[in-house]
């Protein structure tokens with residue numbers, strides 16, 4: 467934006483520079499003038515006092531000291547020199563207004579952030595008369611910005627911690643299932659080892675059978691290792707990943723982990739997975755955490771009911787209208803009243819003596835971070851259905 471003033475204005479301004487400077491000295495802003503070539507020619511009192519110019523310094527009186535335009539860059543924080551030079555030399559080259567943020571050293575050697583704007587003041591024939599600048603003190607703004615960023619980082623960290631604690635707690639509730647999952651291959655391996663010894667001590671020893679038994683032992687050992695690896699992955703604290711996740715496979719793994727829990731609580735499971743589901747984009751372990759939470763919640767909800775059937779229905783289908791898949795976990799527990807459908811998703815809302823009340827709120831933030839939705843629906847004649855959608859890759 468180019469400012470121009472008529473010759474009249476020009477004359478008037480020239481006629482009373484003292485009055486103009488007096489005005490500039492009282493306005494609550496940091497102002498300055500620079501010659502067309504860029505060297506400072508005047509700084510108002512506020513600016514001069516801030517940087518600690520002596521009371522009789524010519525710049526306080528608008529006397530051109532003929533300094534190089536970048537002589538005053540020494541007043542800026544060294545980290546801001548380069549950017550300030552770049553912006554100011556562009557202004558000088560193009561004759562266009564410009565702005566830059568920098569830290570200015572005060573009389574005591576401390577620094578504050580300023581937003582500096584320079585405008586070219588032109589005569590009516592377009593000649594550049596001088597540069598007029600205003601520096602706005604944005605220190606508080608910068609601090610607020612910094613505090614906000616710091617806060618956001620702490621929030622994110624707290625969320626990660628909570629999600630982790632919740633995951634460890636959920637896994638804790640599954641110790642019986644986990645022990646069973648790990649025990650199975652170990653028991654099988656021991657059985658094959660005993661068989662191998664029998665084949666070895668036979669007359670003559672049957673090496674072929676021994677070899678088969680050893681292969682089976684290796685296979686079972688690997689299976690135990692895989693189970694442990696899966697559990698470790700679920701508990702580990704790692705940054706979110708963006709994988710192409712086969713949601714049905716991920717769900718089958720979670721169901722396998724909860725199998726003993728289901729059996730111990732006499733819960734029957736039915737799965738209904740559509741064919742040819744698209745892969746979804748996201749973090750496999752986080753999505754498994756959501757599934758695990760929903761299944762553990764369903765088991766716990768049903769553990770309280772007396773005689774009725776305890777049925778868990780897990781469905782996954784494609785929803786082309788939402789461009790992704792929908793996962794449903796339905797139980798035959800006490801369900802949720804229509805008025806309180808959103809309460810379970812509130813942080814720290816729990817009706818369990820040992821509950822943390824964070825599970826569903828974390829699940830919702832995970833699903834939303836994946837661009838999906840998670841909600842609950844009461845079922846007839848009883849029970850609750852928790853559903854979530856996730857966009858496909």
Ligand code: ADP
Nearest residue numbers: 763764767810816817821822823824825826850
């Ligand atoms: P927590 O399991 O620690 O209580 P959640 O956030 O997972 O935390 O669940 C919050 C509350 O939501 C539970 O205490 C329970 O009252 C309710 N809730 C969750 N799942 C179900 C369900 N399947 N059926 C009925 N109520 C449920």
